Amino acid sequence: xxxRTQDSGARxxxxxxxxxxxxxxxxxxxxxxxTKAEAKVAPYAFVSPFFIVFAIFGLFxxxxxxxxxxxxxxxxxxxxxxxxxxxxxxxxxxxxFWRALTNTIGIFVVATxxxxxxxxxxxxxxxxxxxxxTFWRMGVLLPNVTSVAAVGIIFGLIFARDYGIVNWALGxxxxxxxxxxxxxxxxxxxxxxxxxxxxxxxxxxxLLASLQAVPKELYEAARIDGASAWRQFWSITVPMLxxxxxxxxxxxxIGGIQLFTEPLLxxxxxxxxxxxxxxxxxxVAMYLVQQAFTGQRFGYASTVAWVLxxxxxxxxxxxxxxxxxxxxxx
Amino acid sequence: MNRTQRIAAAAVSSxxxxxxxxxxxxxxxxxxxxxxxxxxNLFGQFGYKDLYKQFEAEHPGVKxxxxxxxxxxxxxTKLSQQIAANAxxxxxxxxxxxxxxxxxxxxxxxxxxxxxxxxEIKDDxxxxxxxxxxxxxxxxxxxxxxxxxxxxxxYRRDLFEKAGLPTDREEVAKLWPTWEDFIATGExxxxxIGDDKVHFVDAATNxxxxxxxxGGDETYFDRDNKLVVESNxxxxxxxxxxxxxxxxxxTAKLVAFxxxxxxxxKNGSFATVACPAWMTGYIKGQAGDALAGKWDIATVPGGGGxxxxxxxxxxxxxxxxxxxxxxxxxxxxxxxxxGAFKSEGRLPSLPALYDTPELKDAKNPYFNDAPxxxxxxxxxxxxKPVYLGAKNVPVxxxxxxxxxxxxxxxxxxxxxxxxxxxxxxxxxK
Numbered sequence: 083x084x085x086r087t088q089d090s091g092a093r094x095x096x097x098x099x100x101x102x103x104x105x106x107x108x109x110x111x112x113x114x115x116x117t118k119a120e121a122k123v124a125p126y127a128f129v130s131p132f133f134i135v136f137a138i139f140g141l142f143x144x145x146x147x148x149x150x151x152x153x154x155x156x157x158x159x160x161x162x163x164x165x166x167x168x169x170x171x172x173x174x175x176x177x178x179f180w181r182a183l184t185n186t187i188g189i190f191v192v193a194t195x196x197x198x199x200x201x202x203x204x205x206x207x208x209x210x211x212x213x214x215x216t217f218w219r220m221g222v223l224l225p226n227v228t229s230v231a232a233v234g235i236i237f238g239l240i241f242a243r244d245y246g247i248v249n250w251a252l253g254x255x256x257x258x259x260x261x262x263x264x265x266x267x268x269x270x271x272x273x274x275x276x277x278x279x280x281x282x283x284x285x286x287x288x289l290l291a292s293l294q295a296v297p298k299e300l301y302e303a304a305r306i307d308g309a310s311a312w313r314q315f316w317s318i319t320v321p322m323l324x325x326x327x328x329x330x331x332x333x334x335x336i337g338g339i340q341l342f343t344e345p346l347l348x349x350x351x352x353x354x355x356x357x358x359x360x361x362x363x364x365x366v367a368m369y370l371v372q373q374a375f376t377g378q379r380f381g382y383a384s385t386v387a388w389v390l391x392x393x394x395x396x397x398x399x400x401x402x403x404x405x406x407x408x409x410x411x412x
Numbered sequence: 413m414n415r416t417q418r419i420a421a422a423a424v425s426s427x428x429x430x431x432x433x434x435x436x437x438x439x440x441x442x443x444x445x446x447x448x449x450x451x452x453n454l455f456g457q458f459g460y461k462d463l464y465k466q467f468e469a470e471h472p473g474v475k476x477x478x479x480x481x482x483x484x485x486x487x488x489t490k491l492s493q494q495i496a497a498n499a500x501x502x503x504x505x506x507x508x509x510x511x512x513x514x515x516x517x518x519x520x521x522x523x524x525x526x527x528x529x530x531x532e533i534k535d536d537x538x539x540x541x542x543x544x545x546x547x548x549x550x551x552x553x554x555x556x557x558x559x560x561x562x563x564x565x566x567y568r569r570d571l572f573e574k575a576g577l578p579t580d581r582e583e584v585a586k587l588w589p590t591w592e593d594f595i596a597t598g599e600x601x602x603x604x605i606g607d608d609k610v611h612f613v614d615a616a617t618n619x620x621x622x623x624x625x626x627g628g629d630e631t632y633f634d635r636d637n638k639l640v641v642e643s644n645x646x647x648x649x650x651x652x653x654x655x656x657x658x659x660x661x662x663t664a665k666l667v668a669f670x671x672x673x674x675x676x677x678k679n680g681s682f683a684t685v686a687c688p689a690w691m692t693g694y695i696k697g698q699a700g701d702a703l704a705g706k707w708d709i710a711t712v713p714g715g716g717g718x719x720x721x722x723x724x725x726x727x728x729x730x731x732x733x734x735x736x737x738x739x740x741x742x743x744x745x746x747x748x749x750x751g752a753f754k755s756e757g758r759l760p761s762l763p764a765l766y767d768t769p770e771l772k773d774a775k776n777p778y779f780n781d782a783p784x785x786x787x788x789x790x791x792x793x794x795x796k797p798v799y800l801g802a803k804n805v806p807v808x809x810x811x812x813x814x815x816x817x818x819x820x821x822x823x824x825x826x827x828x829x830x831x832x833x834x835x836x837x838x839x840x841k
Binding site: 156157158159178235238239242243244245261264349350351352353354355356359360361371375376377378379382 | 484485488489492493495496514515517518609666667668669670671672673675676679681802803805806809812813814816817819820822823838839841
């Protein structure tokens with residue numbers, strides 16, 4: 083999903099009517115007509131690939147999912163009949179779904195807030211005077227290009243109950259080994275660390291790019307007026323970064339609400355999709371997959387998918403509304 | 413519009429057409445006359461490498477490519493998707509025991525083996541193996557059996573010795589004719605080893621499943637696919653025994669096939685593990701050469717049982733059904749099953765092989781020269797066919813998960829049973 087925060091204003095206009103109007107009126111030849119038609123159609127042809135691909139792989143599945151969600155639909159046995167909104171009613175009373183939703187939002191809050199703060203600070207540091215600056219700037223992106231499966235396995239081992247490095251370190255300061263997968267708070271924390279490890283650097287780089295676009299004159303002027311570094315950060319940097327912060331947090335929201343791979347890999351072994359023995363770290367996306375492929379309830383899973391889609395939309399709107407309160411420079 | 417623009421427009425439109433064509437059309441495959449590539453889709457290690465070479469030598473122009481997924485859950489998900497979509501499942505797929513009833517719902521998406529001479533070979537297999545992949549009306553058979561679980565109990569000799577228990581497999585077997593005896597032995601072990609990092613069994617769930625599958629005939633569902641968890645005494649019996657184990661603190665609380673479970677084989681987190689024939693290859697792989705001779709195999713409490721087993725099927729989406737059927741007939745035939753036994757320890761489902769010297773005299777050097785052929789055959793001969801409903805997997809997953817929560821101390825046993833019944837009812841929808 084792409085989100086456009088700014089309209090560049092550079093709209094392309096069809097290059098029709100270029101040149102002075104023709105004086106001679108002889109009947110248009112086929113070739114001329116074709117050229118004219120081409121000029122009209124070509125711009126649309128150029129932008130069409132995105133829309134065609136989106137219609138096939140985005141819009142159609144979306145609507146088809148809606149259609150499936152109104153049916154009792156078994157994955158292998160197929161359509162078992164129209165049930166109207168029964169799946170949605172069942173979902174509203176499904177305690178497992180609400181638990182998964184609580185987990186998702188919980189992990190999202192625990193992961194995203196420190197991540198964005200950290201990314202902003204990191205961007206500020208990377209923007210300053212550093213030795214081997216390019217090295218550090220590339221370095222923060224490394225976690226992001228590492229395969230998620232590898233990240234999952236390594237963090238699974240780091241937070242392992244019996245031979246994990248975290249428990250080993252805690253043991254040295256006299257803390258009893260923690261069953262990281264066993265409790266809600268501990269599993270949320272471990273998963274958040276995984277998410278942050280992967281995404282903080284990526285967000286920092288985006289923020290860095292936008293930091294570099296902030297005119298130096300503003301800081302100079304502020305310094306002349308005697309503004310402290312903190313004041314400069316709040317009154318210049320943050321307002322100038324507002325569009326980027328909105329973009330970064332919407333992308334983080336979408337990613338956070340769709341969180342799937344990290345918690346799945348965190349609970350390794352059979353039935354990992356259940357997200358722990360009481361579902362303490364099962365996210366909504368995991369619940370969706372569990373219903374579709376373990377439970378074979380394709381219709382019900384489609385319902386979960388649609389509710390998830392609506393939730394993301396709602397969260398994105400809340401996000402924008404909140405972030406609009408950051409003072410803009412203009 | 414100038415020339416460059418025109419070229420660009422042509423490029424764009426051909427791209428669009430290309431995308432559309434790729435989206436709608438099938439993949440371009442070679443005709444049946446040319447060289448044939450058979451894609452074989454498996455989970456875990458079936459040990460077919462040498463058998464493929466033999467088949468390729470006997471069928472010039474046929475090439476076999478195997479993909480093996482290590483994670484059974486992931487494999488089942490993917491296979492369900494591919495079968496539901498009727499595409500790209502490969503030419504030969506493996507169906508695991510728990511999924512047979514499930515795929516029988518879509519028997520029309522597989523080649524019916526009854527049109528391929530199934531009637532003549534049907535009686536060669538253990539009876540339940542032939543029935544498991546045949547529809548209720550008896551008209552369609554979708555898979556040929558390869559191996560069966562044939563349950564035994566693997567144990568660590570060195571840990572038993574440390575705990576003051578006998579180590580000889582005959583004597584160990586005498587310790588636990590029943591599961592109650594097994595639990596009593598476990599209590600002795602736990603007292604003898606005096607180390608709270610070493611437990612008698614890996615997890616309550618594996619033992620629970622072994623006991624449940626010994627119950628015979630039905631587990632969670634009756635043959636009308638009605639949920640019978642509350643009325644079937646076999647379920648409650650297995651549940652109660654597993655809970656006795658939890659109460660006696662005999663379990664290492666590990667999730668089967670998790671990274672920590674895998675590490676436990678090497679680190680000695682547990683001294684016994686329920687052991688179907690295919691598990692011997694798995695233990696060897698996880699525990700490694702350093703522990704050769706330290707693992708051994710005894711008979712399982714309760715006498716025989718089953719865990720796992722596989723069937724091979726040919727999806728209708730395959731472009732080379734004729735060759736694929738020949739391949740699964742070969743792999744599930746005598747040569748194929750013996751080959752898989754030799755390389756991966758998979759126990760044949762053809763009883764005619766049980767009296768052959770290859771099985772009778774088979775010893776596994778990794779397990780202290782345990783007579784694996786005899787041990788697992790003994791388990792397989794007592795096998796009772798068990799009917800698993802179409803929703804067996806979600807219900808089993810739900811039950812196991814609640815059992816794990818009791819094991820982890822997140823629920824009391826009484827609450828656990830109530831929750832398990834509730835979760836089963838929900839999963840059976």
